[in-house]
Amino acid sequence: MGDAFNDDECDYLFKAVLIGDSGVGKSNLLWRFSRNEFRLDSKPTIGVEFAYRNIRVGDKLIKAQIWDTAGQERYTHDSQQKVKEEKNKK
Numbered sequence: 001m002g003d004a005f006n007d008d009e010c011d012y013l014f015k016a017v018l019i020g021d022s023g024v025g026k027s028n029l030l031w032r033f034s035r036n037e038f039r040l041d042s043k044p045t046i047g048v049e050f051a052y053r054n055i056r057v058g059d060k061l062i063k064a065q066i067w068d069t070a071g072q073e074r075y076t077h078d079s080q081q082k083v084k085e086e087k088n089k090k
């Protein structure tokens with residue numbers, strides 16, 4: 001990960017939501033992006049998980065926040081609710 005800094009110190013905050021069927025690799029994309037790791041033993045996501053990566057581009061500070069949603073149909077409502085809540089926090 002890049003240098004640690006708070007949301008208030010960022011020039012830009014980007015949020016992306018990974019949505020898709022169960023077992024397609026959403027969690028592994030999250031791990032690869034945030035920790036540069038690939039996990040063969042990953043478990044299914046329950047609800048929503050997120051991670052971030054701090055990036056410097058020139059003199060700008062960017063926080064990229066990635067949300068990983070559960071692919072199982074029974075968690076779809078919970079995932080959608082969490083995304084709506086986050087969206088309304090502005």
